[in-house]
Amino acid sequence: MERVKIALAGNPNAGKTTLFNAVTGARQHVGNYPGITVEKKEGFARVDGTEFHILDLPGTYSLTAYTQEELVARDALVDERPGVVVGVLNAAALERNLYLAVQILEMGLPLALALNMMDEARKQGLTVDAARLGELLGCPVVETVARTGEGVGELLRAAAGHARATGGVRAPLDISYGPDLDPVLARMVARIQEEGFLAGRHPARWLALKYLEADEQVLAAGRAAGPLAAELEGMAERVADHCQRTLRTSPEAIIADSRYGFIASLLRQGVLTRPDGPSRADFSDMLDRVLTHRVAGPLGMLGVLLAVYWATFTLGEHPMRWVEALFGLLAGAADAALPDGLLKSLVVSGVIDGVGGVMGFVPLIMLMFLFIAFLEDSGYMARIAYMLDRVFRIFGLHGCSVMPFIVSGGIAGGCAVPGVMAARTLRSPREKLATLLTAPFMTCGAKLPVFLLLTGVFFPGAEATALFLITLGAWAAALLVARLLRSTVIKGPSTPFVMELPPYRLPTLRGMLIHTWERTWQYIKKAGTVILAISVLLWAAMTFPQLPRERAAMYAAEREALAARAADPGLDQAARQLLAERLALVDNTEREAALRHSLAGRTGAALETITAPAGFEWRTNIALVGGFAAKEVIVSTLGTAYSLGETDPEDAKPLADRLRVDPHWSRLHAVALIVFIMLYAPCFVTVVAIRSEAGSWRWAAFSVVFNTALAYALAVAVFQGGRLLALG
Amino acid sequence: MPQPLRLRELKVGQRAVIHTVSAQGELGRRIRDMGLVPGTEVEVVGRAPLKDPVALRMKGFTLSLRNNEADYVLVNLAPGAAG
Incomplete structure (x- = not known):
């Protein structure tokens, strides 16, 4: 059977993912490119007896070396050797969409174009002559509406035909870059061809262009390939100098201008006809007048954020209970079936409780991704970033940072696991990292019982005020620490905001469900591997050595x-x-004795000298160590440590009574502990999530060490400061 | 021809033609990649509630950029434009 490998390329919001879903249906697979967090999507389809292997490249506007997405897309085009590239174009913004297509043609790759969203273009009164465009560019052009599946079959047939006709290579498109660059380009091309420099990987002219653009990746590859690199760099530098002196511009700018010039002249040759007169105010513009209005905009956004939060945690509550109940049943069955002893303890406390605790988050994660998919696909997420950017930029963050913060518990009761995963919408690496590291400060649902316990005991009658202050404190801590990180370890200029505000669209249910399921499934797989292992380790630390x-x-x-x-x-x-x-x-x-005797207990006791300045004794330390497994564990471990047996985290009454009369405890102790719990190491599920979003264990480890050190420093400051003021 | 204005100085509803883009490096590249090149017609369609970023209508789509990024873009008011 004939097999054709297709790479799907296109701008963000051009309907590329919708087209991918329409073509492959459920036959797709999502993973990550090694070491980075850009998603790698592959899928399969069969049309007329031809088997298509489709690689969905990340959505990009260009193919530079500035962003991970663009590098990934570019490398995949070179390394995966697709038989044909399908360029998905938003027909309503043809000019900008062709910019990427032109670059693909310059790479010498056979290209078939999908004129997508033809329905929107028609509504705006635009006429596009697909045949004429194809004729001018020398590639098949098919009109499609990916949402309805219109033209998709025809597109695949045309792509397969083009792959057969070209055999996977075509002459690279030659664009004139004007009198300043063309001569030097020609000389560079001649030299590259003479020496066979990086031959077989890139066309000579494309390489020369990249030298003129001072593309870091190509420069590095060139230096490794041979001495011609120095000569080419020299030629590029000279022409750059010349451009700067005589034209006050750079080759890079001339290249971009020329490409757009080429596209403009292409469209003028009868490809695109715009309606006469001023364009009608379109639907998106009218919506924006309300949704980003000075007053109505922020209010509406507040409403939307509250609604997402409320719906996630309200709708998620019941399924979460069911999952917990299911694991409760499993634990009960294991409890009955296994003889008393270590094996039972391992299976029940280590494996079932550990994995069960993690799987309990699945309903929350599914709902959160479903709503985020809606916000992203509808175009509203971009407006959130647009409206909030001014505020978050002050702290070195991005407008999109608001979602992770809120889901993590910016409104008390969230959860940092889906919160950290929500940072996926951030495309600016430094801003994303700062968000990942600070979102766990928020008051998640698992920290709430501890805070409720402590405020109830030490600030009776003022619990609501205290919790409100804690929530504000968490926001202040997150924003200030983000600012601190962005001016130290994650230093660097803010990533340019330059962002498209895509037209509002009604998302397709299918797209949202596929998106949600992919992300959730990745999380579930993690629960079965890394999280299971860590959970067993924590169980061992709290069990061994035995009495x-x-x-x-x-x-x-x-x-x-x-x-x-x-x-x-x-x-x-x-x-x-x-x-x-x-x-x-x-x-x-x-x-209590067994816990005290275990590794975790000994650690807690050994830490007492260190934690004494913050006012924590060994029982608190053990609870805090246990809190790394899950913050809910803090209350139950405190209960055990205070010898009260199985303390239900939801019903902390007996422990509260105990703390109230314990001479060791005072309001100051409570405040120092609250500060510590707010800020210290995220639970390990969150740490694993940070690892996968940040792309390295280094940052995950950093979040544990740094957050704990910060929490400790502040708790000590509060405790000692309070002492000095004689508050304790 | 009057002196070019900074893009930041345009009011909502004003139309203009890009004169020069002086940004370099990543910012310059991103601005150009989005099609903000000399000769392009833009219309300021809105500003965020805190006056920054700004939203532009151009080439059939809406682009937003921060005021300090817009400072690298000089424009000429479009002939016959209001304001």
Whole structure:
């Protein structure tokens, strides 16, 4: 059977992904390019007995070496050797969309064009002569409407035909770059051909152009390839100097201008006809007048953000319970089926509780991605960035940073796992990193019970005010730390904002569902691998070393003695009750002793000297160590450490009573602890999410170390400062 | 011909033609890649609630850029343009 490999290229918002979904349906696979977070999408389709292997390149406006997306797209075009490239064009903005197409033609790749969104173009009164465009560029041009599937089959047939006809190579398109560049280009091409410089990989003229553009990737590859590189760089520098002196411009600018000039003359040759008179105000412009209005815009945005937050956590609550219940059942079954001992403890506490806790997030993640897909595909996300950019830029962030912050718990009760994943919409690497590292400061749903417990005990009657202040504090911390990071470890100028505000469109349900499912599935796969491993490690740290045999035997003997007394048939109800309570006390004391004896417990105790300046004693330390597994664990571990047995995080009453009367605790202790919990290392699920969004373990490790150090410094400052002011 | 204006100085609703783009490096490249090259007609269609960034209508789409990025772009008011 004939196989054709197609690379799908196009501008963002040109409908490339919609076309990809329309062509491949469910036959697609999403992964990441190694080491970076750009998604790699592949899919398959069969039309008329031809099997198509389709590679969906990241959406780009150009093919420079400035962004990861463009580098990935460019490398894929060179390395994957597609039989034909399909360029997806938004017919309503043909001029800019052809800019990428022209660059692909300059690379000497066979190109078939999809004139997509013809329906929108027609509505604007534009007429595009597809046949004429194809004739001028020497490639097939097919009108499509990817949303409805119109023209998709024809496009694939045309692409396959073009691949067959060209055999995967064609003469590169030659554009004139004017009297200043053409002569030097010709000399460079001649030299490149003489020496066979980087031959077979790139056409000579394309290479020469990249030298004139001072493209970093090509310059580096050239230096490794041979001595001609120095000569070419010299020629490029001289012409750059000349352009600067005589024209006050750069070769790079001349090249871009010439490409657009070429496109403009192409369109004037009967390809594009615009309606006479002023263009009708289009639907998007009218919507924008309301949605980005000075007053109505921000209010509407606040409403939308609140709605996304509310819907995610309200709708997610029940499915989350079901998932938890399912894992509860599993744990119960394992509990009944396995004999008491280490294996049972590993399976129940390490594997099922660990993975279950992580899978509990799945409903939240699905919903959050569904809403974000809606906001992105509809075009509203770009407006959010547009409206908020001025504020977030002050802190070295991007307008799009707002979504990760809010989902993480910018409105108390969120979750940093989907929050960190929401940072995927950020295309500026430095701004994205700063967002990833600071979003976990927000008050997530798992930190809430701790805050509720502490504020309830130490600030009775003022819980609401205290929580509000905590939420504000988290925002202040996130923004200020972002500013700090952006002027130190993630230093660098802000990434240019220059961004398209795409026309408003109603997203397709299919596109949103595919998008949501892909992201969710990646998360689920992670739960089964990395997260499972870490969960088992944490279980081991809280279990080993076990209590020495004689101490375990001591507790067993006590229990037996109590059980023997309870077996006495002559006991009355009250005595029985008393014995049961004493039995529970023995269990709790043993649990506390075992935890104290474990690696986690010893760490907590050993840390006491370090944490004393912040006012934490060893019990708190153990709880904080446990909080790395999941912040919910802080309350339950505090409960265990205070020998109260299985403390339900939702119902912290008995622990609260205990803290209220404990002489060690004061308001100042509570405030220092709140500050620490707000800021310290994200839970490990979040750390894993940060790793995959930032693309390296280095930043994930940084978030653990840096956040903990910061939290410690501030907690100490609060505690010691309070002491000095005699507040404690 | 009157002195070119900075793109930042245009009011919402004004139309102009790009005169020069003086940005270099990544910013220059991004501005040009989006089609903001000399000779292009633009119309300021809006400003964000805090007056920055600015939204331009050009070549059949809407582009937004920050005021400090727009400072690298000089324009001539389009003939017969309002204001």
